[in-house]
Amino acid sequence: MKSCRTWVANGNFKFMLNLPVDTSHPEYQLFFHRDGTSDKMVIDFNATSDRVVSPSKLAHVVLRTNNLQEMVTYYTTFLGGQVIYENEMLAFISYDEEHHRIAILGAPGTQPKQKTSCGLEHIAFTFTSLSTLLLSYRQRKQKGIPPLWPVNHGPTTSIYYRDPDGNMIETQVDNFDDPDAATEFMKSEHFAENPIGADFDPEDWIRQISEGKPEAALKIREEVGPRGLPDFF
Numbered sequence: 001m002k003s004c005r006t007w008v009a010n011g012n013f014k015f016m017l018n019l020p021v022d023t024s025h026p027e028y029q030l031f032f033h034r035d036g037t038s039d040k041m042v043i044d045f046n047a048t049s050d051r052v053v054s055p056s057k058l059a060h061v062v063l064r065t066n067n068l069q070e071m072v073t074y075y076t077t078f079l080g081g082q083v084i085y086e087n088e089m090l091a092f093i094s095y096d097e098e099h100h101r102i103a104i105l106g107a108p109g110t111q112p113k114q115k116t117s118c119g120l121e122h123i124a125f126t127f128t129s130l131s132t133l134l135l136s137y138r139q140r141k142q143k144g145i146p147p148l149w150p151v152n153h154g155p156t157t158s159i160y161y162r163d164p165d166g167n168m169i170e171t172q173v174d175n176f177d178d179p180d181a182a183t184e185f186m187k188s189e190h191f192a193e194n195p196i197g198a199d200f201d202p203e204d205w206i207r208q209i210s211e212g213k214p215e216a217a218l219k220i221r222e223e224v225g226p227r228g229l230p231d232f233f
């Protein structure tokens, strides 16, 4: 359970605690105070805090398009998802417990994407293992969705795509089991020298895994020295 440090008021006392981010977590109830007339626990909404309570999760991304049907087909195929609701102007796509992770909005007057304008650069989806990341890559390829850029960033191994409108999508697996180890790597001299990563060939990695090479060995980033972003950015 992730937590954040926050000031909590309990009766006449105010103290700093690690407050669980997930407010449905039972421990969250401990940081409420009694309302004085019953055992009912209530949040002190007037308590001051040095930071705002964080959301429990990132819920969804909505993409605006002038190409609704092609985008809906692409994203349902890409994510192995399903359309939960759609009409002539919008569609909600789900692939897990959330009712929609991606929505596509065909709002009137939408102009083509300007690749170099400000705004969302890409959306990243995490897979549970390198093998499932590579399996999804292979399945997309079989369905006519080619990758744009396979790269081992260091903290993650990632395969990028571009959707029919030109939006970038990242599929990734964490290279470190321990998030603190990933943070350590991002503070290392190797990452300072090259925060972009080392390109790899997914077909070669599929072959190596099929021949028995451990995922952990492949996920150790090759150090290729300083480099810049690819030309397509």
Ligand SMILES: [Fe+2]
Pocket: 122, 124, 170
């Ligand atoms: Fe990313």
